[in-house]
Amino acid sequence: MHKSHNDDIGFQVQQISHLVKQLQNERLVKEDLSISHMNVMFVLYEEDRVNQSHIQNNLGIKASSLSKLIDILIQKGLVTRESPAGDARSKIICLTDLGKEKQSQLYNVRDELEKQLTEHLSEAETKQLARMLSQVKSNIVKE
Known part of the structure; x- marks a missing residue:
């Protein structure tokens, strides 16, 4: 006998991912950014002045997708x-002053969502969930 589709872990993760993206994008409207833009910014907040491939590897997205995201962030004056010198193929991405100023606002948006996601979980359960999700991800992404 097969288990219910709703009990399928892959389905639940996909549904949660979709809902989290929707909630995050709704909250980012006031910042005129999307969750994809915010993820690029978070990589740069951890380590500014990195090459595009570093960001690409960190986020696990295609080079063409990242290039479009960076183009938009450049237009917005954030990066x-x-x-x-000597390597026209390599591109270094840097935060601008405006990009650095957005850091606390973007972390607040993220923290508000984290609070909502873990509202009925204890601190220990939240840490356990984070560890379990990290393990699930490592089962998929072999580095």
Whole structure:
């Protein structure tokens, strides 16, 4: 006998992912950003002045998708793209002053959502969930 579709872990993760993206994008409207833009910014908040491939590997997205995201962030004045001397193919992405100023606002948006997601979980359960999700991800992504 097969289990219910609603008991399928992959289905639940997919549904949660979809709902989280919707909630996050709703909250980011006031920042004129999407969750994809915010994820790029978070990589840069952890380590500014990195090459595009570092961001791409960190987020697990295609180079063409990342390039489009960075183009939009450049248009918004949040990042710059530089070519190091002697290597026109390599692109270094840097936060602008405006991008740095957005950091606390973006972390607040993320923290508000985290609070909603874990509202009925204890601190220990929240930590356990984070560990379990990390393990599930590592089962999929072999680094």
